Amino acid sequence: MSLEQAFQSLPPDAAEAVVESIFSKPFLNALGFSDEEIVPKFGIGKWAVDQAARKNTGDDIFLHTQNDPYLYMEVKGRPANLSGEMYPDHRDTVLQLKRYLLAPSSKSVKWGLIMNSLHVQLFRKHGKIVHPVTSCLSLEGNLKQVVKLLRQHIGSPPKALTIALYNNKGGVGKTTTTINLAATLTLYKKKVLVIDFDHNQSDLGDALNLSPLKNKVLGVLKGKSANIRDIITPYKLEHPSLKEPLGFDVITADDAFSGELDEAKLRQIVKLHDLHKALESLKNDYDYILIDSPPNWRLFAQKAIYAADVVLIPARHDNLHSLQNASTAITQFIPAMREKRRAVQESGPIVLPIFMNNTPTRSAPFQVALMHNAIKKIIVKSKSETGFDLTHYFYPKYCKGQKNLDMVSVPYMAYIPRADFMHMPAAFAFKPAREQYQNLVKEYFL
Numbered sequence: 001m002s003l004e005q006a007f008q009s010l011p012p013d014a015a016e017a018v019v020e021s022i023f024s025k026p027f028l029n030a031l032g033f034s035d036e037e038i039v040p041k042f043g044i045g046k047w048a049v050d051q052a053a054r055k056n057t058g059d060d061i062f063l064h065t066q067n068d069p070y071l072y073m074e075v076k077g078r079p080a081n082l083s084g085e086m087y088p089d090h091r092d093t094v095l096q097l098k099r100y101l102l103a104p105s106s107k108s109v110k111w112g113l114i115m116n117s118l119h120v121q122l123f124r125k126h127g128k129i130v131h132p133v134t135s136c137l138s139l140e141g142n143l144k145q146v147v148k149l150l151r152q153h154i155g156s157p158p159k160a161l162t163i164a165l166y167n168n169k170g171g172v173g174k175t176t177t178t179i180n181l182a183a184t185l186t187l188y189k190k191k192v193l194v195i196d197f198d199h200n201q202s203d204l205g206d207a208l209n210l211s212p213l214k215n216k217v218l219g220v221l222k223g224k225s226a227n228i229r230d231i232i233t234p235y236k237l238e239h240p241s242l243k244e245p246l247g248f249d250v251i252t253a254d255d256a257f258s259g260e261l262d263e264a265k266l267r268q269i270v271k272l273h274d275l276h277k278a279l280e281s282l283k284n285d286y287d288y289i290l291i292d293s294p295p296n297w298r299l300f301a302q303k304a305i306y307a308a309d310v311v312l313i314p315a316r317h318d319n320l321h322s323l324q325n326a327s328t329a330i331t332q333f334i335p336a337m338r339e340k341r342r343a344v345q346e347s348g349p350i351v352l353p354i355f356m357n358n359t360p361t362r363s364a365p366f367q368v369a370l371m372h373n374a375i376k377k378i379i380v381k382s383k384s385e386t387g388f389d390l391t392h393y394f395y396p397k398y399c400k401g402q403k404n405l406d407m408v409s410v411p412y413m414a415y416i417p418r419a420d421f422m423h424m425p426a427a428f429a430f431k432p433a434r435e436q437y438q439n440l441v442k443e444y445f446l
């Protein structure tokens with residue numbers, strides 16, 4: 001049966017078992033997997049995902065060996081609403097898929113689909129991160145186009161995960177964290193590119209003793225005169241605390257975009273999506289692309305978020321505005337960029353749990369209580385005004401019975417600003433700082 005015939009033969013309220021028996025296989029066939037490359041009810045520890053698929057290689061027939069699955073598909077019936085991210089059915093199905101994708105036996109899996117024969121959405125797995133790649137795509141009247149789009153993604157998985165570091169409050173540690181995450185990922189043999197998109201301050205280049213670019217970025221963003229590879233500077237450090245010289249690539253800020261710029265004029269020259277587009281050609285050269293954003297919500301910050309797969313928000317326990325701004329970013333700014341990318345069938349970035357930078361090693365109980373109190377108010381306000389529950393963004397381990405208030409954090413360390421004066425990443429120069437950033441990298445990514 002062709003995919004079109006299978007679609008037409010489904011009753012309007014087809015239950016999960018009906019979608020499974022009539023539509024799942026033709027759908028995976030259309031995505032390029034033959035019958036011998038598909039295993040239904042694929043076991044993952046104590047669970048089973050509805051469908052798993054992988055191309056056969058030589059004698060290794062996936063249906064028989066069931067080794068190294070490449071893609072999972074979680075199937076629902078038509079009554080389950082998968083048409084948008086705000087629906088509980090969608091949320092529950094994504095949580096289920098995530099559980100499967102992140103199970104220890106799913107190491108080889110790169111892609112996940114949720115599908116109810118009316119809508120489908122594609123997710124990618126990169127290390128510990130699962131993020132949506134497409135918006136919730138409607139299949140009705142669009143079968144061919146959707147299949148084509150999904151095949152394009154699945155056939156060429158990009159290597160890089162793009163992370164924007166953002167908080168529109170200044171001085172919370174965006175630049176420092178960008179540099180030290182890059183350095184630490186390098187210690188794990190990951191290939192990293194760092195982009196300084198805070199052209200006004202160009203702190204990142206300065207912290208590594210790299211000069212800003214002079215009128216080079218505009219040509220790259222416009223996709224005309226320059227190749228993005230031509231504006232990359234390799235940064236390498238030889239240091240007694242390192243076993244071997246280590247480094248990563250950097251695109252420094254551009255002097256041409258510093259100073260007071262006319263935002264309206266700028267928007268006529270450079271477009272919201274152009275960084276996202278410019279990075280496409282680099283996505284197979286790097287494991288991670290990190291973008292340091294400016295502390296505002298103007299065009300360059302928006303471009304950084306638009307281009308990202310995930311956003312990491314540093315905040316400070318002793319700075320109320322950094323906590324409030326984190327909430328605004330999660331409930332307003334980032335959804336606005338997701339909306340823009342939905343318009344082109346893509347999905348904007350997910351937000352990782354906020355991390356507290358600069359926390360005191362010996363906690364001052366009074367300040368900690370103030371912080372938790374402020375966060376409680378922010379959570380309540382957001383829930384009542386927008387319906388958005390921020391609890392897990394602040395407290396990723398929170399669950400009703402236990403009310404665990406652990407947060408992701410990097411403590412205050414004198415080594416960190418000291419490394420700035422030495423123009424090198426603290427994670428390279430000082431072992432105690434390295435250990436802190438290794439914890440952060442493991443918490444989020446590896």
Ligand SMILES: Nc1ncnc2c1ncn2[C@@H]1O[C@H](COP(=O)(O)OP(=O)(O)OP(=O)(O)O)[C@@H](O)[C@H]1O
Nearest residue numbers: 170171172173174175176295358411412413416417
């Ligand atoms: N965990 C830490 N311990 C001690 N000092 C830190 C820590 N994190 C950052 N700092 C210091 O705090 C200062 C501000 O950090 P940073 O420049 O990274 O913030 P930012 O958010 O990028 O600021 P801006 O918004 O101005 O770009 C720097 O001097 C940096 O060295």
Ligand SMILES: [Mg+2]
Nearest residue numbers: 174175198203
């Ligand atoms: Mg900065």
